[in-house]
């Protein structure tokens with residue numbers, strides 16, 4: 328029947344083919360090294376396909392504007408509780424539909440247009456939403472950058488503390504998208520609190536490492552708020568959250584997220600977020616520690632093959648990320664494109680010494696190993712990946728030849744690990760239950 332439909336409606340066939348071909352390409356045939364991506368477990372994916380995607384739930388659990396939500400309310404409370412257990416706080420709100428939306432709500436709660444924010448600078452990896460070009464700018468908040476120390480590849484703490492005391496901002500932001508060493512929450516929070524500023528630490532990239540216990544939890548180090556995505560090292564559905572130390576901050580941001588930044592908050596992701604939280608409770612420690620081991624192993628393996636990996640002097644990385652300086656190999660655009668032709672998926676990235684006009688062709692490549700770790704790869708596989716990357720970047724082999732090896736290599740890593748396992752029959756049963764209840 329499907330075959331008949333596909334031959335009768337060419338546009339339908341086109342959409343169908345693009346979707347299934349993409350899925351085969353990225354789930355079977357590529358080595359995915361984008362640091363902001365991950366894959367859900369089959370159980371989380373299946374429960375994502377539920378009727379809640381059709382419904383509206385404005386307001387808060389048990390205080391909604393529409394009827395029919397008794398199970399949604401309970402599920403939202405449960406999912407928030409599970410995330411709270413992992414983050415060691417009672418105050419988690421899953422209504423932000425993305426990390427950027429969470430930032431918007433947190434920034435807006437503590438500032439008015441014209442107020443000042445002291446932010447971790449772009450060199451320290453800051454996300455566009457923390458800058459005048461993104462959410463911060465859209466809210467009319469003035470951006471003042473903390474100084475950066477290239478030796479530490481981090482915020483220059485002493486200078487940042489002085490700056491905060493001088494500027495007396497309303498908010499201070501930490502966290503980043505190019506994020507290899509933890510930002511110094513404790514001293515920054517002390518300085519911020521001494522001038523009455525709130526500290527918002529954006530952990531979008533490292534949430535999975537925090538709940539796995541291998542990265543410091545900013546909430547226990549003095550940050551007032553964490554904002555996050557739920558789909559980077561935390562391998563849940565695309566979405567966002569904020570969590571706070573104090574109940575009053577939780578309530579205040581809660582009054583801003585709705586009605587200012589979401590109405591419906593994409594309810595079908597709640598079940599998948601809860602399943603992922605449960606999987607992280609069971610397997611998160613093993614997953615997160617393997618992620619960091621893999622990142623260090625990949626960095627070492629690339630460096631030993633003549634590719635410049637930044638921060639050798641500090642052991643390359645403490646996170647899921649490995650940062651390459653490819654200025655000797657044709658720069659970021661060329662390298663990322665050649666790797667893509669070999670089915671190795673990375674992104675080009677600005678490095679601290681790049682000039683603003685280098686944005687189209689920066690000198691860096693950012694790599695994240697969280698997804699390949701989920702596919703079950705360990706240190707030995709990191710060495711193989713480094714060899715494949717080297718063949719493209721250093722040896723300038725024909726990418727098509729490397730692509731064949733990549734597809735062969737992936738064949739042994741087609742099942743998501745660190746999650747609840749179900750059988751193929753269970754999958755069919757569950758899908759059928761969700762489609763035809």
Ligand SMILES: *Cc1c(COP(=O)(O)O)cnc(C)c1O
Pocket residue numbers: 363424425426427428453454456502503504529530531532555556557566567
């Ligand atoms: C990815 C990222 C975001 C944005 O998250 P979305 O969920 O894509 O909106 C925000 N902050 C940081 C630091 C990020 O890396």
